[in-house]
Amino acid sequence: MNKRLPTSRVDLLSELAPDVERLYNRHLESPRDWYPHEQIDWGQGESFEARPWAPEDYPVAEGVRSSIYVNLLTEDNLPYYTDSILSHAPERHPIRDWSYQWTMEENRHSMIMRDWVHVSRCINPTLLEDGRRVQMTRAEVPRHPDFAEMIAYVSFQERATQIAHRNTGAKLPKDDKMGRNVLGLIAGDETKHYLFYRDLTLAAFAIDPSAMTIAVARQVSTFAMPGTGIPAFTRHAVRIAREGIYGLGQYVKDVLTPVLSLWDVDHLCGLSKEAERARVELLTVVSTVTKTVERMADKATASVRATPVT
Numbered sequence: 001m002n003k004r005l006p007t008s009r010v011d012l013l014s015e016l017a018p019d020v021e022r023l024y025n026r027h028l029e030s031p032r033d034w035y036p037h038e039q040i041d042w043g044q045g046e047s048f049e050a051r052p053w054a055p056e057d058y059p060v061a062e063g064v065r066s067s068i069y070v071n072l073l074t075e076d077n078l079p080y081y082t083d084s085i086l087s088h089a090p091e092r093h094p095i096r097d098w099s100y101q102w103t104m105e106e107n108r109h110s111m112i113m114r115d116w117v118h119v120s121r122c123i124n125p126t127l128l129e130d131g132r133r134v135q136m137t138r139a140e141v142p143r144h145p146d147f148a149e150m151i152a153y154v155s156f157q158e159r160a161t162q163i164a165h166r167n168t169g170a171k172l173p174k175d176d177k178m179g180r181n182v183l184g185l186i187a188g189d190e191t192k193h194y195l196f197y198r199d200l201t202l203a204a205f206a207i208d209p210s211a212m213t214i215a216v217a218r219q220v221s222t223f224a225m226p227g228t229g230i231p232a233f234t235r236h237a238v239r240i241a242r243e244g245i246y247g248l249g250q251y252v253k254d255v256l257t258p259v260l261s262l263w264d265v266d267h268l269c270g271l272s273k274e275a276e277r278a279r280v281e282l283l284t285v286v287s288t289v290t291k292t293v294e295r296m297a298d299k300a301t302a303s304v305r306a307t308p309v310t
């Protein structure tokens, strides 16, 4: 259904209410009722007072440690994400009920990750707590000017966190079955959250393609993984990218490309002049970033070939 009304005449939130209900019901029809306490091998835990943490407790690449640290602190920052999302969720609208369900599910991610982190000793617990204190007193999360940009952003963000947790899990030591299971459960939740927001945004495109094109174009040109409030975020982000867990390459291949192709931004028509301009800019940004990633991959391949095998 494409009503093609001018942006200003469409009340996107009211028009989308039936789609929110449909997608929320779809979400509830396949519940993921796992229990955090059942996933942890508590007997493996040791007192940090009796035996202080040391990197040798859990030998792993620094990029993987950075990823666990950043991903957990991002999950810790949930109160501010909920606040940001609820600011676009009016009372008595189903998006509010969905947002409560989403918050309930997201909340268990930091719980279970921290339990695993402490029992497995995979990262420094003092550094983690110091980071949490700094980050949470900053309360830095992306804020969005309207509902359209919020759902566009969260679609990308849920997909990005799914990829980051999945790729981190794949880099854990083979014998850490508990860690792989924990990150797999979280990635599974993120997948379902992504599907909700992705399909809600798709429904919004059908109602107001012009407003959604402008919103998506703005979000793509400014999208960054959450975490700017985390101490030394840039240093950790570089390590995570170098480890091949999450960087520009994953953003293009695993986030931008599948999401934009599902919304079919290449073939949108009937847009306002402003929206058509935004669509062209969006496609230019995507093509530029894709070329950058290809150049980076070529450079990496050339340097591997140039390195003599000893």
Ligand SMILES: [Fe+2]
Residues within 6 Å of the ligand: 075, 106, 109, 161, 186, 190
């Ligand atoms: Fe999460």
Ligand SMILES: [Fe+2]
Residues within 6 Å of the ligand: 106, 158, 161, 190, 193
């Ligand atoms: Fe999430």
